Amino acid sequence: MTTFSGTALCLDRADINTDExxxxxxxxxxxxxxxxxxxxxxxxxxxxxPQKDLAGINVLVTRENFGCGSSREHxxxxxxxxxxxxxxxxxxxxxxxxxxxxxxxxAITLDTKQIDRLCxxxxxxxxxxxxxxxxxxxxxxxxxxxxxxxxxxxGFEKALVKAGGWVEYAxxxx
Amino acid sequence: MGKTIAEKIxxxxxxxxxxxxxxxxxxxxxxxxEITTPTAIQDLVxxxxxxxxxxxxxxxxxxxxxxxxxxxTALQGKVLRDWxxxxxxxxxxxxxxxxxxxxxxxxxxxxxxGFVIIMGDSHTCTHGAFGAFAAxxxxxxxxxxxxxxxxxxxxxxxxxxxxxxxxxxxxxAKDVILEVIRRxxxxxxxxxxIEFCGPxxxxxxxxxxMTLSNMAVEAGATSxxxxxxxxxxxxxxxxxxxxxxxxxAALADFSRYLPDDDAVYAGQETIDVTDLVxxxxxxxxxxxxxxVSDMAGTRVDQVYIGSCTNGRIEDLWxxxxxxxxxxxxxxxxxxxxxxxxxxxxxxxxxxLIKIFMDAGFCVTNPTCxxxxxxxxxxxxxGEVAAATTNRNFNGRMGKGGMVHLMSPAxxxxxxxxxxxxxxxxxxxxx
Numbered sequence: 001m002t003t004f005s006g007t008a009l010c011l012d013r014a015d016i017n018t019d020e021x022x023x024x025x026x027x028x029x030x031x032x033x034x035x036x037x038x039x040x041x042x043x044x045x046x047x048x049x050p051q052k053d054l055a056g057i058n059v060l061v062t063r064e065n066f067g068c069g070s071s072r073e074h075x076x077x078x079x080x081x082x083x084x085x086x087x088x089x090x091x092x093x094x095x096x097x098x099x100x101x102x103x104x105x106x107a108i109t110l111d112t113k114q115i116d117r118l119c120x121x122x123x124x125x126x127x128x129x130x131x132x133x134x135x136x137x138x139x140x141x142x143x144x145x146x147x148x149x150x151x152x153x154x155g156f157e158k159a160l161v162k163a164g165g166w167v168e169y170a171x172x173x174x
Numbered sequence: 175m176g177k178t179i180a181e182k183i184x185x186x187x188x189x190x191x192x193x194x195x196x197x198x199x200x201x202x203x204x205x206x207x208e209i210t211t212p213t214a215i216q217d218l219v220x221x222x223x224x225x226x227x228x229x230x231x232x233x234x235x236x237x238x239x240x241x242x243x244x245x246x247t248a249l250q251g252k253v254l255r256d257w258x259x260x261x262x263x264x265x266x267x268x269x270x271x272x273x274x275x276x277x278x279x280x281x282x283x284x285x286x287x288g289f290v291i292i293m294g295d296s297h298t299c300t301h302g303a304f305g306a307f308a309a310x311x312x313x314x315x316x317x318x319x320x321x322x323x324x325x326x327x328x329x330x331x332x333x334x335x336x337x338x339x340x341x342x343x344x345x346x347a348k349d350v351i352l353e354v355i356r357r358x359x360x361x362x363x364x365x366x367x368i369e370f371c372g373p374x375x376x377x378x379x380x381x382x383x384m385t386l387s388n389m390a391v392e393a394g395a396t397s398x399x400x401x402x403x404x405x406x407x408x409x410x411x412x413x414x415x416x417x418x419x420x421x422x423a424a425l426a427d428f429s430r431y432l433p434d435d436d437a438v439y440a441g442q443e444t445i446d447v448t449d450l451v452x453x454x455x456x457x458x459x460x461x462x463x464x465x466v467s468d469m470a471g472t473r474v475d476q477v478y479i480g481s482c483t484n485g486r487i488e489d490l491w492x493x494x495x496x497x498x499x500x501x502x503x504x505x506x507x508x509x510x511x512x513x514x515x516x517x518x519x520x521x522x523x524x525x526l527i528k529i530f531m532d533a534g535f536c537v538t539n540p541t542c543x544x545x546x547x548x549x550x551x552x553x554x555x556g557e558v559a560a561a562t563t564n565r566n567f568n569g570r571m572g573k574g575g576m577v578h579l580m581s582p583a584x585x586x587x588x589x590x591x592x593x594x595x596x597x598x599x600x601x602x603x604x
Contacts, residue, residue, distance in 0.1 A: 023569055028548070069296065099313075155194060170326075
């Protein structure tokens, strides 16, 4: 069973781009972990403070076209360096989406209604999310409320998550 | 059922279909630069897989930060350089011979209609101008490409964008692609290939088609493909003349990749550009596009002419035509970066460099430089750039900076005016 779980943060904006996830000025880093402190430091979102708001977060919930822009895998790496291995969005840019699975991470597409519920649920305590990849089910908990959301991944995406990435899979098969 | 260009290329290159909807394709080219490749190299070394599938099909360049600006970027260059030597990569372009990847690789004749090309760079879609399926990928896909010469793609649907009418003087390919992105939005072609066609594209030079294809990714597209034709053959002829008895034979061969008349498209846009005016962006998204005249008078601190979108000799000619014999505004810093060593050399021979320097431009060596705020030409917070580049994201050319995307003609006119301005090449200026 492949599961991911943790505390979720809603970034309530569409078209969050790769420059906002990790600015190009840090692409001079060869070591992925050095990217960690710079995650989303240029994000254009009212009231957002990356240092404070991203602390302890494991799951991002966001809107349309997340990860548009550059092909840089530094974007998923910067997330991973901060303990974030799941992004749930209304839609993703192609390269970012593939990069997530290539790294053995999880990008899940949900409809607007489900995203609305996740974004609006956070009250005094944050939303906790648990993802069961095999069952194709997200369990969300906010205060006393718990609800489940089904999602679908293709066979390829599941295989990459299970294998922990694309390199070993490809080297074995091609 | 007929096929699109991408479908024909997929059929030609299919290695496997491991899962429903996923095709593993054989790669004709893997392009590399010093920003995204060193991490792939290091990971391959760490995994004990320091191999390359074919040193002739892998091409590498140091282009994003060149000359190196500090110890870190020097190390990135060194990792790529050492790897290229270790594996006898046939074509590796270091300082002095280098240039912006998507300008350099076509110029060296590395692209053919029907090719499948990947690179760890989102603007790899530029090479679609030649009728290739060329896509930007992340470092892991790049790593597998280097190691095995394959890449997995979900079969993309094709969006056909037909461009007809007549471009007015002073309106260019850059304005056309900004109009396309304005219409279909920044995710209008996500997981799709754009096929650009119609008489306006047919009449475009390869340089202009590259400008068009280059920004396909700004609408989310996997690739932006133009139909190979006599213009494509003519551009490639110096590189293929030993492969074909004559140009007609090359054209006949390339025609294999034309879409069938009954090809099935996921969508279609038809754009009449007869009334199109010069355009510029106004926000942090490439689909926030307005006529230049609506933005006239907007303060600009720096003008940048260059990049994989508009740093080719055709672009420099247009910009030089606007600035010839004039001086840039006192309040402006203007930078021109010829995209490759060859473009620089031609610009010298043609007298363009002198025109730019006499006007007050700073001329840099070929590099991606200012475009993504990594190297020379970074903005200070609160500063505004008018640039011929492809991306206006928040902080793109420097934290707190604003970038307005435009054609070389508009950028040159803006350098002279000191604020956003239409070029005198555009007849209907206000």
